[in-house]
Amino acid sequence: MPPTSPPYPGSAGRPDWSALPARLRGALADRLGAPVVAARTAPAGFTRGFAAVLTTADGGRAFVKAATAGQPQLVTWYAREAAILDRLPPGLPVPRLRWTLDEADWYALCLDAVDGRPPRLPWVPAELSAALTGYADLAAALAGPPAGLVALDLPHLADLAREDILWWGEVHAGREPLPALPARVRHRLPELVALESRLPGYAAAAAGLIHGDLRPDNVLIDADGRAWFCDWTWLCRGPAWFDLVTLLLGGYADGLDADAIFTGHPVAAGAPPDALDVTLAALAGYFLTTAAAAPATASAQLPAHQRWSGEQALGWLARRQGWT
Known part of the structure; x- marks a missing residue:
């Protein structure tokens, strides 16, 4: 049986503050305006980059x-996130970008520190409600992309799906090995291919971010x-109900009535009837x-x-489809 909580806490393999080059530590302290006296390394995440309060x-x-x-890929990701944060509409529940820094062959970005913690899993009702309400407001603000963000030429989920997300078709064609699957779904490859193939078309109809x-x-x-x-590295054009699925996925195994939450959330209004299954x-x-x-940049x-x-x-999906 899979675990009932995702492996988030302690998932990162990050360097500590003391492991950074002295020149970089000095430059960061100069930009912060005072010596650094404490550093709390972020325990979650799946990259090996430095991240700390x-x-x-x-x-x-x-x-x-x-x-x-x-770590050139990480540098690119961090620079992309900085560009996105600098252009997000003001007033959103998003940590504010203060500045970026190139020093000693390192790239750094500095954000306001949020006095908070990740939500507890299984979801606590009040925290789930806060996340769902906050995301509804966030999605509404991004439904009409601001000009500054549009100028970044952000990718479209439809293209990302075709290039990197859809894999059942590759498996069915024999170009990728079949991953380990429960017996009840091993013969469902045609249905899986048919479902996933609708995602690019659904995503292409979305104008928001x-x-x-x-x-x-x-x-x-x-x-x-x-x-x-x-x-915010992966901001893209696409339907907000896609984000809602990935948010709910973290609590589905704990008995969350994820179907009802998805259907009742504002971002799912007008979604295709099979958007969740797709x-x-x-x-x-x-x-x-x-x-x-x-990738080599990822944590173990x-x-x-x-x-x-x-x-x-x-x-x-199997439960929703009645695959037994």
């Missing part, structure tokens, strides 16, 4: 991410119970097929996360 001698706090030139990686560990709940949304099929194929191909826990997510998506 830094506290300075004058009582200031900031969240800093950094990657070395030896979505987070693109809305897992529970990319949400923080602050002291007032408000949800904040972090890690998304679950696509996610199941993506996660299960790519679990064995984690990424394959377990991919397998867990794929199993949850496939189990949720």
